[in-house]
Amino acid sequence: MARRAIGANRLPMSEKRRISFLxxxxxxxxxxxxxxxxxxxxxxxxxxxxxxxxxxxxxxELSVRVASSPADAAEGAEVVITCVGNDDDLSDVVLGPNGVFRSLKRGGLFIDHTTASARIARQIAVEARDLQVHCVDAPMTGSQIGAEEGRLTLMCGGRPDAIAAAMPVFEAYTRRVVHIGRAGAGQTAKMANQICIAGIVAGLSEAMRFAQASHLDTDKVYEAISGGAAQSWQMDNRWKTMAADEFDFGFAVDWMRKDLGLAMDEGRGLGVSLPITALVNQFYAEVQAIGGGRLDTSALVRRLPLPGKRK
Known part of the structure; x- marks a missing residue:
């Protein structure tokens, strides 16, 4: 299993490539x-x-070529990278009649950063193999801030030679790349990531309302508990904004529901029970029902009534 943390062991910058980004x-x-x-x-x-x-x-200030279609984008490219919404979007831009695989040359590299199903990742990998194209499914974590600052973590599925080919490209925007396993493994690892986040945000939401109902200073509570076992990225980055009822940023509730749906579908196929995931998914449905679908996932706290107020 290949693993690289970019930093002290950063590889030298690679030669420049012809890259298309969709x-x-x-x-x-x-x-x-x-x-x-x-x-x-x-x-x-x-x-x-x-x-x-x-x-x-x-x-x-950036000079780029604008493609008229996915196939046009892939024409002459050495590397094609996609980051779209869901399985249907991905299938359309890659496998569709005017998709990337219509024109990506043999020996080229295809990287997908979409959070999608393991099934579509495996399907694309089979098509890529037949076209003699390197293929990596590489969903990410690190939030919008990580993307802006070039500090994303990638969890990758694919053949070792494909991962090796992608590493120099990843240097521009990642801090860590982990090769999880074969095609689809990156997507499955991302599902595990989202399962963890959903449970943490649910607990954080209840803790926030509990502290508020107790008339505690939420800044002091954060100071006290963030240095111990309760600490998490969500607490460090969302506790204060949750207390202020601010959610107009970050990863949307709609997208989290999509991701949790993928995890539950995969779990059913594996025969794995995910009761907490299913419960939090329904909690997020309540947030959607009150108009919070485009708010950050920490808006989960809004389904719980403020102390002294009705829900």
Whole structure:
């Protein structure tokens, strides 16, 4: 199992590549920017032109080629990277009649950063093998802040030679890359990641309301408990904003529900019971029902009534 933490053992910067990046969303947009700033010859594509235009307006100093379709983006590229919404989006831009695999050359490298099912990752890997294309499923963790700062962690599935080919590309925007196993393993590891986060946020939400009902200073509570066993990334980055009822940022509830659905589907196929995951998924459905689908996942606390107020 290959594992690399970028830092003291950082590899020297690789030679510049012809890279095409598809999907300029909250996570994909910053990654594309890091690749262009690293000196790679970048082509971009987004299914909604408005988002691509916003990306260009925010990065006017970057010279990029704009592709008219996924197939056009892959034409002449050495590396194609996707970061889209879900399985259907991914299937369309990669396997569709005008998809990436229509024109990505033999010996090329395909990397997917979408959080998707292990099933679609394995399907794409089979198609890539038949086309003699290297293929890596590489979902990420590290939040929007990590993407902006180039400090993402990737959990990768694929053949060792494909991972080795991708490593120099990853340098531009990651701090850690872990090769989990064969095709689809990266996606399955990401499901485990989301299961952990969901349970932590649920506990954090209850702790917040408990502290507020007890009329405690939530800043003091954080100071007291964040240095011990209760500490987590979610606590360090979301406790204060939860106390302030601020959620207009970060990873959306809608996307968390999609991810938890993937985990539960995979769990059913494995014969694994995920009762806490299923429960928190329903809690998030309540947040969606009150209009919080686009809020950060820490908005889970909103399903619990404030002390002294009805829900």
């Amino acid at each position: 999907g300029l969303g909250v996570m994909g947009g910053p990654i594309a920017r890091h690749l262009a700033r690293a000196g790679h010859e970048l082509t971009i594509y987004n299914r909604t032109p408005e988002r691509r235009e916003r990306w260009q307006a925010r990065n006017p």
